[in-house]
Amino acid sequence: MIRIKKEILDRMEELSPSERKVARALLADYPSSGLGSTGALARTAGTSAPTVLRLVTRLGIDNYAEFQKHLREEIMHDLNAPVRRAETGLRSESEPVASAVERSVAERRDLVGRLGxxxxxxxxxxxxxxxxxxxxxxxxxxxxxxxxxxxxxxxxxxxxxxxxxxxxxxxxxxxxxxxxxxxxxxxxxxxxxxxxxxxxxxxxxxxxxxxxxxxxxxxxxxxxxxxxxxxxxxxxxxxxxxxxxxxxxxxxxxxxxxxxxxxxxxxxxxxxxxxxxxxxxxxxxxxxxxxxxxxxx
Known part of the structure; x- marks a missing residue:
């Protein structure tokens, strides 16, 4: 999954001044500003619709419709709150307690390993x-x-x-x-x-x-x-x-x-x-x- 926010922040220094205006307007009201039309985002940023599309291309995305698709996926991922994750984990859990402990320890060991x-x-x-x-x-x-x-x-x-x-x-x-x-x-x-x-x-x-x-x-x-x-x-x-x-x-x-x-x-x-x-x-x-x-x- 492409994380739009991370891509924008990673590429901020590469953007042109006008593209940076669009990026900052998007981040200022994230993610709502990206769910409207290109014209609405351009007006908020004080630029033009073609500038919005150039930013989308900079992010490695082919078109604005695909950009919004990735944005919605990101929203759904972030809405995966602790209680929802807990419910899903509980429903899918049928392993013995000892195995669950081993898996839980391994998952946390993996998190520390990924820190690198x-x-x-x-x-x-x-x-x-x-x-x-x-x-x-x-x-x-x-x-x-x-x-x-x-x-x-x-x-x-x-x-x-x-x-x-x-x-x-x-x-x-x-x-x-x-x-x-x-x-x-x-x-x-x-x-x-x-x-x-x-x-x-x-x-x-x-x-x-x-x-x-x-x-x-x-x-x-x-x-x-x-x-x-x-x-x-x-x-x-x-x-x-x-x-x-x-x-x-x-x-x-x-x-x-x-x-x-x-x-x-x-x-x-x-x-x-x-x-x-x-x-x-x-x-x-x-x-x-x-x-x-x-x-x-």
Missing amino acids: TTLSGASIEKAARLLAGGPRSVLIAGGYYSRSIAEILVHQLDQIIPGVDFLGDPLGYDVGKFHGAKGNTVVVLFDLRRYEQQAAQVAALAKNEGASLIVVTDEGLSPISDRADVVLTAPVGGIPFDSFAALMALTEVLVEAVFRAAGQKGIDRMKFWEERSSLERSSHPGAQAPDTTEESS
Whole structure:
């Protein structure tokens, strides 16, 4: 299946200025804008119907009717929500429990293995340079489910670089953290399929304030990917919910890359964490001092 959105994002730099206008108009109201006529899309983009057709050809598609066919297939694929996938998996499942466990483990192992094809070394390197390059602050937010992975990233990065903060309510009580971001702030957003409107609003806020944006998403690519400075992609799948096996591996790969980019500063900060956390544990009212007496022989 041709994924129209991914093809557009992959080829954006190859497009002519007028074709890029059509592409951006399509992405701005995706996928609805692609389901109308060529004339309607051209008017929205401020170009012409022939320009729309040239973009379609650029995507390797013969005509507009075929383009819309691929678009509808993509929509149906994305509508394959967790509950529907769970129902399908349950109906088709007749294997013994032990076999189901083996298959489930193998599927998650495959997701981690595929990470090598969805995640480029260049994108990880660029993200690591941004994060370890001394930004004033690093703001990290996740979605309904992915916030748990976002919090893990916060806790680990905070022991390597300073200024890391979790956005629990990025459009509410945390919104002030974006003020004056400029180029001194890096925002990391997790946005996986069933992409959330809040992620688009946070991405727009980050870019409007001048922050650098790292988007962590799946192979379908979040709509905010076209606004990102770096896109990190992990494969997801499984039932009843998407597996985070590859996403967790991606997070660990990113943390290691930041650690290596930070160098001695990262080591010094880790030492501080170790010393400080040990001090707090030993001074806690409920803590007991270790027994240093020798055992009698």
